[in-house]
Amino acid sequence: MKNSYSLILCTFFIFLSVFMYGQEDKKVIARIESSTVENQIQLKAVVTNNTAMYKELNYLLISIKKGSSGNLSNNKQSGKFSINPNEVKILSEINVNLEKKDALKAFLYIKDEESQKLIAKDSLELNSDLFKKKVARIEEDVFYELKGLTIDETKSKVGKDFYDLFYIQYSQLPDKGNSAVTITELPVRGTSGQINIEIDDKVVYSFITNPGEDYLKDQLGATLKYIKEFNTRKNLIKNEFIY
Helix, strand or coil: HHHHHHHHHHHCCCCCCCHHHHHHHEEEEEEEEEEEECCCCEEEEEECCCCCCCCCEEEEEEEEECCCCEEEEEEEEEEEEECCCCCEEEEEEEEEEEECCCCCEEEEEEEEEECCCCCEEEEEEECCCHCCCECHHHHHHHHHHHHHCEECCCCHHHHHHHHHHHHHHHHCCCCCCCEEEEEEEEEECCEEEEEEECCCCCEEEEEEECCCCCHHHHHHHHHHHHHHHHHHHHHHHHHHHHH
C-alpha cells in the first residue's frame, strides 16, 4: 500500500513539473530560417506566439555581408505587426548573394509595441571567423539600431523585479553599447536562482537572487558597472582593427 501511495505521489509531481515547464514555454519565439540555392541564401524572419494573448509587436531584421575583399554591405527590414494566440507568422524575407569566401551575420529582434521591451531574438552566422579580421565603420552604423535594446528571460518574481529596475535605469543612460543586453535566470539548489547579464552571448556579470530591495539595488549598481566596463573594453579592441 505504501509503495502504491509513493508511486501515485511521484507520478503527480512528475505531471506537475511537466505542466509547469509547459507553461514556461508559452512565450513569443523569434527564429531566422535559412535556405540556400546555388550562391544565394534566403533568410526568413519567423515569429511564433505560444501565448494565449493577441499581441502587437515590432520586428527588426538585419543582415551584414562581408565579401572576400573586405567590403561590407547590409540589409535592414523592420516594421509593426500583430499576431494571434498560437500563430506562426513570416515577417520578412531577405535574399543575399553569398560566395564561398563571403561571411554573413543576421539578427532578428522582436520588441513589444507598448513597452518597447525586447522579448525575443535570434541570430545566424556563416563563416563568422572572417568577421574577426579588419572591420569597417559601416558595422557601427548598422548596429546603432540595436543600441539600448534589452531582453527579459527571467522566470521568478525576484527576477522580474530586478529586470524592471534594470530596464528603468538602463533606458535612461545616455551612452549605451550597440549590442542588446539579455537578463537570464537559471535555477540553482534550494529556492534561489542565478541571474546572468549577457552581451554578445557572453556573461558579463551574475549573482544569486535575493528578494531584498537593497540587495537588488546593489546588484543593479554592479550590473551597470560591469556593462560599462565590458563596452569600454569592446570599443578599445574594435578600434584597434578599424581601418
